[in-house]
Amino acid sequence: MSKKDKSEHAEKEQIQEEVTTDTAQIEELSIEERLNEDLAKEKDKFMRLFAEFENYKKRTAKERLDLFKTASQDVMLAMLPVLDDFERALTHIEEDKEAEDLRKGVLLIYQKLLKTLEQKGLSAIVVEQGDMFNADDHEAITQIPAPSDDLKGKIIDVVEKGYKLGDKVIRFPKVVIGQ
Known part of the structure; x- marks a missing residue:
């Protein structure tokens, strides 16, 4: 081999070594990049799963509180007619002036029952004559001609x-509305 051939051969080997080194470095970089991408994907999946689990915990805790708050709903619904009867009895007893002691006794029992139910979370919905009718908040049982124009609707x-x-709301107020 001539000197020129040897130098060309050495030059080719050197270029081949550089290409091999560059290829190895590129492969190392691409492996590292792929690993970083995989790591980022796994972190994202973990964060989403963690957030989903936190939402699940909050939702079940809220549902549980709601269940405890309304667990006595059936008992309360059963007691409402009794409460209504007490109110009707008090209205009729007030008309009879001779039954003052009876009125005091019934009023005492009524107030005690009402206080007990309020302690358990029951509250009356306040509706007065002249309030605007809203089908979402009230149950209209009938319509009558309005006594004045300002009471229409x-x-x-x-x-x-x-x-x-x-x-x-466990019982909507039953109302009569003006037409």
């Missing part, structure tokens, strides 16, 4: 009180 009379247990 408004509540004329409350036939039956409405009640809420916590934030949930």
Whole structure:
């Protein structure tokens, strides 16, 4: 081999070594990049799963609290007619002046029952004559001609009180509205 051939051969080997080194470095970089991408994907999956689990915990905790708040709903619904009867009895006893002691006794029992139910989360929905009728909040049982123009579309009379247990309406107020 001539000197020229040897130098060309050495030059080719050197270029081949550089290409091999560059290829190895590129492969190392691409492996590192792929690993970084895989790591980023796994971190993203983990964060999403963690957030989903946290939302699940919050949702079940809220549902559990709501269940405890309204667990006595059936008992409360059963007690509402009794409460209504007490109110009707008090109205009729007030008309009879001779039954003052009876009125005091019934009033005492009524107030005790009402206080006990309120402690358990029951509250009356306040509706008065002249309030605007809203089908989402009231149950209209009938319509009558309005006694005056300003009462058209408004509540004329409350036939039956409405009640809420916590934030949930368990009985809508039954009203008469003006036409």
